[in-house]
Amino acid sequence: MAENILVVGGGPAGLNAAVMLSELGVNVTLVERDSFIGGNPKKFKYKFLFPDMQPADNVIGELIKKTESGGNIKVYYSSEVSDFKENGKKFDATIKSAGGSETKTFDSVIVATGFEHFDPARDAKYSYQLFDDVIDIKDLERMMGENNFVRPSNGQPPKNVAFILCVGSRDRHIGNQYCSRVCCTISVKQAIELKEHFPDCEVYIFYMDIRTYGFFEDLYWQAMEEHDVQIVKGRIAEITSGPNNTVVCKGEDTLLRGPFEIPFDMVVLASGMEGGPQSPEISSKLGIELDEHGFLKPENITLSPFKSNKAGIFLAGACTGPKAISDSITEGAAAAMNAYTYAVKNR
Amino acid sequence: MEYDENGVSIVPSGFKREIFEEARKDFRYEEYVRGCLNCGVCTGGCPPHRFFDFSPRIVLQNMKSKDPELIWTMMDEYIWACFQCFTCAMICPFLNSPGGIIAVLREIAVRRGFESAKKVLKPYSRVLLKLTAYGNQLSPDMIQPDFFPDWGPHIGYAATDLAAKRKAIPMPTLQVTNLSWDVAPEAMKELYDIFDEAGVFKIIEAVDPSLYEIIQDIVDDVRSS
Ligand SMILES: Cc1cc2nc3c(=O)[nH]c(=O)nc-3n(C[C@H](O)[C@H](O)[C@H](O)COP(=O)(O)OP(=O)(O)OC[C@H]3O[C@@H](n4cnc5c(N)ncnc54)[C@H](O)[C@@H]3O)c2cc1C
Numbered sequence: 145m146a147e148n149i150l151v152v153g154g155g156p157a158g159l160n161a162a163v164m165l166s167e168l169g170v171n172v173t174l175v176e177r178d179s180f181i182g183g184n185p186k187k188f189k190y191k192f193l194f195p196d197m198q199p200a201d202n203v204i205g206e207l208i209k210k211t212e213s214g215g216n217i218k219v220y221y222s223s224e225v226s227d228f229k230e231n232g233k234k235f236d237a238t239i240k241s242a243g244g245s246e247t248k249t250f251d252s253v254i255v256a257t258g259f260e261h262f263d264p265a266r267d268a269k270y271s272y273q274l275f276d277d278v279i280d281i282k283d284l285e286r287m288m289g290e291n292n293f294v295r296p297s298n299g300q301p302p303k304n305v306a307f308i309l310c311v312g313s314r315d316r317h318i319g320n321q322y323c324s325r326v327c328c329t330i331s332v333k334q335a336i337e338l339k340e341h342f343p344d345c346e347v348y349i350f351y352m353d354i355r356t357y358g359f360f361e362d363l364y365w366q367a368m369e370e371h372d373v374q375i376v377k378g379r380i381a382e383i384t385s386g387p388n389n390t391v392v393c394k395g396e397d398t399l400l401r402g403p404f405e406i407p408f409d410m411v412v413l414a415s416g417m418e419g420g421p422q423s424p425e426i427s428s429k430l431g432i433e434l435d436e437h438g439f440l441k442p443e444n445i446t447l448s449p450f451k452s453n454k455a456g457i458f459l460a461g462a463c464t465g466p467k468a469i470s471d472s473i474t475e476g477a478a479a480a481m482n483a484y485t486y487a488v489k490n491r
Numbered sequence: 492m493e494y495d496e497n498g499v500s501i502v503p504s505g506f507k508r509e510i511f512e513e514a515r516k517d518f519r520y521e522e523y524v525r526g527c528l529n530c531g532v533c534t535g536g537c538p539p540h541r542f543f544d545f546s547p548r549i550v551l552q553n554m555k556s557k558d559p560e561l562i563w564t565m566m567d568e569y570i571w572a573c574f575q576c577f578t579c580a581m582i583c584p585f586l587n588s589p590g591g592i593i594a595v596l597r598e599i600a601v602r603r604g605f606e607s608a609k610k611v612l613k614p615y616s617r618v619l620l621k622l623t624a625y626g627n628q629l630s631p632d633m634i635q636p637d638f639f640p641d642w643g644p645h646i647g648y649a650a651t652d653l654a655a656k657r658k659a660i661p662m663p664t665l666q667v668t669n670l671s672w673d674v675a676p677e678a679m680k681e682l683y684d685i686f687d688e689a690g691v692f693k694i695i696e697a698v699d700p701s702l703y704e705i706i707q708d709i710v711d712d713v714r715s716s
Pocket residue numbers: 152153154155156157158175176177178181182183184185190192193194195223224225256257258259260261281282285326330416417422426460461462463467468469470472
């Protein structure tokens with residue numbers, strides 16, 4: 145008899161786990177909160193992915209196709225795990241969707257509930273929502289995905305654009321002390337995309353540290369060398385309205401100019417990643433641990449980053465902390481392997 | 492005191508270390524000086540930064556360096572450029588308070604009667620006198636063009652015929668011009684006790700000995716009345 149495994153969350157991590165399990169002949173139940181699968185990359189229409197700028201469809205589209213065509217994956221859209229109980233070494237879960245509620249017994253569970261984008265309106269100094277031309281990286285990702293590169297306020301091409309890093313990350317006032325890991329690389333990637341679209345547009349990046357770790361550094365060098373993106377060390381203290389429908393960034397250039405106030409046509413905030421409301425929710429529903437950053441806590445962050453503290457429940461992707469798609473996919477595979485082993489052992 | 496060939500006093504490094512240790516021992520130090528990302532957001536929000544070569548980020552970096560030389564360089568002018576508005580503390584992602592540590596350094600300068608503190612407090616001697624001796628801050632006779640140029644072009648007019656102008660105010664104003672309101676001798680005695688306990692008189696003695704004498708004469712008079 146085939147194993148039954150529950151996967152919660154249909155982003156890159158959950159989809160890859162589901163696909164791998166289905167290839168092993170497991171009956172997979174995939175519970176997805178949204179009416180579509182593909183996670184944040186699908187929701188915000190990511191078009192080209194770092195590090196190699198390949199079309200997102202190569203990755204996300206591919207995973208969605210495999211999930212939908214893999215015969216033994218049952219996807220529940222717009223659904224949730226409404227009830228969850230341990231049953232010996234197995235688990236009884238009730239899945240609530242538009243089609244009603246269904247209770248099934250699972251041999252093991254993979255949680256891949258992902259992240260939420262930090263809402264920049266929570267940090268008043270950036271005037272997000274106050275000015276149309278102050279947007280964030282997820283807004284720009286979606287705009288570019290829809291082939292829309294122009295200023296929200298007037299539909300004109302921007303003459304200059306500022307990226308502000310570490311919005312909602314590395315800030316005790318906000319309550320997020322951690323680094324979101326991907327926002328430096330996303331900003332550099334988007335800066336390059338903007339320059340490719342509008343070669344005459346001046347693009348600035350205001351940073352505290354540039355963390356394009358590992359091979360992502362290539363994009364950072366490319367941004368400076370090939371696209372003349374201006375990289376300025378200093379965090380922005382305030383965004384106000386300026387002359388001629390501009391927004392003014394005020395800050396300190398800590399290396400060169402000292403104080404500055406520069407009017408921009410468009411400002412892009414590099415909002416970070418958060419555990420979102422789903423992390424504490426799933427933590428209390430399944431009885432697994434939450435960490436001090438608001439993400440799900442692995443049993444051992446180095447030895448078994450894909451295991452929860454509860455035997456039989458595994459973790460994958462950005463639900464355990466900020467990470468890139470490749471890491472999320474790797475963890476999806478690792479969690480699948482472990483969930484399968486657990487299921488087979490307790491057959 | 493030793494002097495160099497230009498007649499500038501040489502401050503021994505041991506003394507500079509003592510100043511730093513005094514700041515570090517302050518009970519607020521740990522709270523005000525944590526880590527620093529060198530991000531400059533404090534400086535970006537700092538009002539005087541736009542007018543002077545002054546940066547709260549530098550203040551915090553100097554403190555973090557634990558280098559008594561660097562900290563000493565701020566004691567003369569640097570710390571006095573701050574408005575004490577605490578914008579820096581409100582926006583620092585590390586929850587540092589550059590404005591707070593500046594207050595700690597200023598208190599050291601005042602307690603020790605440094606020249607810089609004397610210079611900065613000089614224009615306030617009349618305020619200090621009124622405040623410590625009578626419990627009033629500003630009185631009408633203090634409104635003089637020389638002292639309040641920032642009050643605008645009509646300050647000259649405002650300073651004339653004070654007695655007549657006071658009478659024109661429909662509220663009871665004592666009809667005097669050398670005080671804002673009457674303070675009972677009992678209240679003044681209590682005030683003096685508080686100033687004694689809090690070390691306020693000691694501080695005034697350190698920064699302005701002649702003002703201190705004038706105040707003490709008044710204090711003695713009131714106390715013996
Ligand atoms: C603007 C931006 C651009 C990025 N660009 C890149 C890039 O170019 N390259 C790259 O490698 N990485 C990129 N990333 C990182 C990438 O988005 C993440 O690594 C990836 O989305 C994580 O996948 P995930 O499956 O763990 O989580 P998610 O993508 O967040 O998916 C989680 C899924 O779980 C669902 N879910 C949540 N809670 C529940 C619940 N309780 N019940 C049921 N379902 C639930 C959600 O609806 C969602 O579908 C980018 C990130 C941002 C913010």
